[in-house]
Amino acid sequence: MDLILKERLLQLFRDRESNLERLARTIQNRIGGSGIQPLLLTRAQLAVDSALVDTQIALADTEAARRALALLLGKEGAPNLIPVTKLRDVELEDPPPYEKIIDSIKENFPNLVALRLGIGLAEKQITLAEAQVWDDFxxxxxxxxxxxxxxxxxxxxxxxxxxxxxxxxxxxxxxxxxxVPIPSLNRNQGSIRKAKVTKQQAEVYYKNAEISLEKDLKGLIISLALNKKIIQQIELSQLPKAQRVLNNQQRLFGTGGANLLEYFDAINAYNATLSTYYKAVADYRKNKARLEAYLNLGIRS
Known part of the structure; x- marks a missing residue:
């Protein structure tokens, strides 16, 4: 999912760079050989240079994510590793209520199961140590x-x-x-105490893991609900508005009805909205996959 997100952001930066290059050429053609508006062209060229740097950074991040994925898949040295999953190819769902899933997850979560077995073993060790008060005769x-x-x-x-x-x-x-040794002074106190301390440690480890699981699960549910809301708001309202503003500013700038800064603001607003949208979708899918792993549903997202 990281690679998919970075590829979409890279494409966004490339589109921005391409649009700004066309804008700079338009300004240059409009000015011609005149020195009336050199500052306008300079600002456009600076914007192109800045977009080029952003694109190069995004490209480096994308290739780093590609190499990391190749290492995870055991395909090191595969530069053409291209994911086929679409970023938005997911159905938005409400997360299940915390109260309905926490008990089942605690019962089956491997880490907690292992710690419960450790507590049971510690209890058996206490019983064994107490039985060894009467030593072998x-x-x-x-x-x-x-x-x-x-x-x-x-x-x-x-x-x-x-x-x-x-x-x-x-x-x-x-x-x-x-x-027959009589347990008067030596009643195996050391072994009994050690077994009890071991049990206390196991219980503390279990409680810590339980709290971490509850905290992580609550955070996942809150994040899923928040990301779903953000995605829906951007798709239904913010992204169409940003697109309309960008189109209007582009048309007005082409006819001389808007200045360059207003056009830049429209471009930046649209790119920022789309970038936020991509990140929200990626976060939603990551959190949904983690929740499904907790529920032993496999990775469906």
Missing amino acids: TISGGWTRQYGVGVWPNSIPLTSGYPLENGLPGQNSWAFGFN
């Missing part, structure tokens, strides 16, 4: 066998008390135990 058990010692005279000490001819018999031993 251990249960142990075991069996060992101590084998006997050989017989006299080498293996059994004389002081053992066992008959020397039998040796020392083997023995079995059993062991059982468990370890």
